[in-house]
Amino acid sequence: MSTVITHHPDSTTxxxxxxxxxxxxxxxxxxxxxxxCPRCRAEVADLELLGAAIMLSAPDCSSGAALKVPARPxxxxxxxxxxxxxxxxxxxxxxxxxxxxxxxxxxWKRLGPGVWHHxxxxxxxxDGDLRxxxxxxxxxxxxxxxxxAELTLVIEGAYRDVTGxxxxxxxxxxxxxxxxxxxxxxxxECICMIASEQPARFKSLVGRLTQPWTxx
Amino acid sequence: MLHxxxxxxxxxxxxxxxxxxxxxxxxxxxxxxxSEDAFRSLFKEFGPRVRxxxxxxxxxxxxxxxxxxxxxxxxxxxxxxYSAEKGSATTWIYTIARNLRTDHxxxxxxxxxxTDEHAQKIPSDDVPADEVMDARQRQVRVQTVLKQLPPDQxxxxxxxxxxxxxxxxxxxxxxxPLGTVKSRIRLAYQKLRTALEDLQ
Numbered sequence: 001m002s003t004v005i006t007h008h009p010d011s012t013t014x015x016x017x018x019x020x021x022x023x024x025x026x027x028x029x030x031x032x033x034x035x036x037c038p039r040c041r042a043e044v045a046d047l048e049l050l051g052a053a054i055m056l057s058a059p060d061c062s063s064g065a066a067l068k069v070p071a072r073p074x075x076x077x078x079x080x081x082x083x084x085x086x087x088x089x090x091x092x093x094x095x096x097x098x099x100x101x102x103x104x105x106x107x108w109k110r111l112g113p114g115v116w117h118h119x120x121x122x123x124x125x126x127d128g129d130l131r132x133x134x135x136x137x138x139x140x141x142x143x144x145x146x147x148x149a150e151l152t153l154v155i156e157g158a159y160r161d162v163t164g165x166x167x168x169x170x171x172x173x174x175x176x177x178x179x180x181x182x183x184x185x186x187x188x189e190c191i192c193m194i195a196s197e198q199p200a201r202f203k204s205l206v207g208r209l210t211q212p213w214t215x216x
Numbered sequence: 217m218l219h220x221x222x223x224x225x226x227x228x229x230x231x232x233x234x235x236x237x238x239x240x241x242x243x244x245x246x247x248x249x250x251s252e253d254a255f256r257s258l259f260k261e262f263g264p265r266v267r268x269x270x271x272x273x274x275x276x277x278x279x280x281x282x283x284x285x286x287x288x289x290x291x292x293x294x295x296x297x298y299s300a301e302k303g304s305a306t307t308w309i310y311t312i313a314r315n316l317r318t319d320h321x322x323x324x325x326x327x328x329x330x331t332d333e334h335a336q337k338i339p340s341d342d343v344p345a346d347e348v349m350d351a352r353q354r355q356v357r358v359q360t361v362l363k364q365l366p367p368d369q370x371x372x373x374x375x376x377x378x379x380x381x382x383x384x385x386x387x388x389x390x391x392x393p394l395g396t397v398k399s400r401i402r403l404a405y406q407k408l409r410t411a412l413e414d415l416q
Binding site: 011017019020023028034047051053060068069072094098122127 | 252255256259260262264265266267268269272281284288289304306307309310311313314315317322323324325326327328329354355358361362373374376377378380381382398401402405406408409412
C-alpha cells in the first residue's frame with residue numbers, strides 16, 4: 001500500500017530549511033519528511049534555486065580583496081560511493097544514517113503507561129529538542145500548545161486531532177499558540193518524531209507525560 | 217600557440233552575469249578533462265561571491281576565504297557526479313556553500329542534502345520526468361521572479377538567504393510581528409510557485 005502524504009510543512013518552514021536558518025532539530029524532521037515526500041523535495045529545490053540567485057546577485061561587500069586561487073586540488077581516486085542505497089528500514093533514511101538506528105533497534109525508555117521515548121542528540125545542546133516517541137493504540141498524545149515552532153512527523157501508525165488524521169510521512173507544522181489534542185488511532189501504536197526549538201517547553205511536556213493522563 | 221580557452225572567452229567574461237551560459241561548460245570540462253584552467257575560471261567567477269556570502273553570514277575574512285576555497289574544491293572533487301539534467305549548477309554551488317556555513321559558522325549538523333545527493337537517492341521513477349527537465353529555464357524564471365518581487369518581500373527573503381537570519385530574527389531586525397514576516401515569505405513563495413507552475 002503506498003502512502004499518500006496529505007500534510008506538508010508550511011512554506012515558511014521549507015524556506016528556512018532551504019536557507020538553513022531553521023533550528024537543528026526542526027531541520028532533522030524536515031529532512032526526514034523530504035526523504036518520504038517528492039513534492040516537498042521539488043519545492044525545496046526551487047527554494048534553493050532562489051537562494052542561489054540571491055547569493056550570486058548580491059553586491060560584493062568584501063571590498064575587492066584578491067581571492068587566492070587554490071592549487072589544483074587533489075583528485076579523489078574514486079569518490080566514496082559510500083552512500084548506501086536506501087535500506088528498507090521504516091525509519092527515514094536521514095535519521096537512520098545520522099544515528100545508526102533502525103526502527104527495531106531504538107532503545108526506548110518508558111515515560112509512562114503506553115508511552116516511550118528516545119532522545120536524539122544534537123550537535124549543539126540547547127538548540128532545541130529532538131526525540132522519537134512511541135505511543136500505544138488509542139492513547140492521547142501529550143498536550144501541545146507551545147511557544148515556538150514544533151514539528152511532528154509520523155513514522156508508523158496514525159493519530160488524529162481536530163485538524164485531521166496524520167499518517168506515515170505526514171508532518172504537523174504547529175505554529176505558536178495552537179492547541180491540539182492528538183489521539184493515536186486504535187488499530188496500532190504510533191511512532192513519531194517530534195522537534196521543538198524550545199528545550200524547556202519540551203521538558204515540561206515530558207513532565208506532563210509522566211503524570212497520569214487518562215483525563216480527557 | 218594560442219591558448220584555445222582564452223581565445224574563445226566571450227567579451228565581458230569577468231563581469232557580473234556571464235555564468236549563465238558557461239557554468240555547465242566549465243563543470244563538464246572539470247569533470248571530464250580535469251581542466252585546471254576551467255577550475256580557475258570557475259573559481260574567479262564564483263569564489264568572490266561565495267566569500268561574500270560567508271562574510272554576510274558572520275564569517276571573518278579569513279574563514280570566509282577558507283570556506284570559499286573549500287566550496288570550490290568540493291565542486292572540483294564532485295564534478296563528475298554532477299549532471300546538468302539534475303538541477304541548476306548554481307544551486308549546486310549554493311547548497312555546498314550553505315552546508316559548509318552551517319557546519320563551520322553555526323556549528324550545527326547540516327541536515328540539508330546537496331542537490332546531487334537528492335538526485336542520487338531518489339529513484340528516478342518517483343519524480344515526474346518533466347520535473348527534472350530544463351533546469352536552465354527554471355533558473356531564468358527564478359531570477360525574473362526575484363527582480364519582480366515587491367521590495368518588502370525581497371527584503372525578508374534576502375535576510376533569510378543572504379544574512380542567514382531565522383524568521384524570528386528577521387522580525388526583530390525589521391521591528392515587525394513574526395506573522396507579518398511569515399506572510400511576506402508566503403506571498404513571495406506563492407509568486408515563485410506561480411512562475412514555475414507550467415514547468416512542473
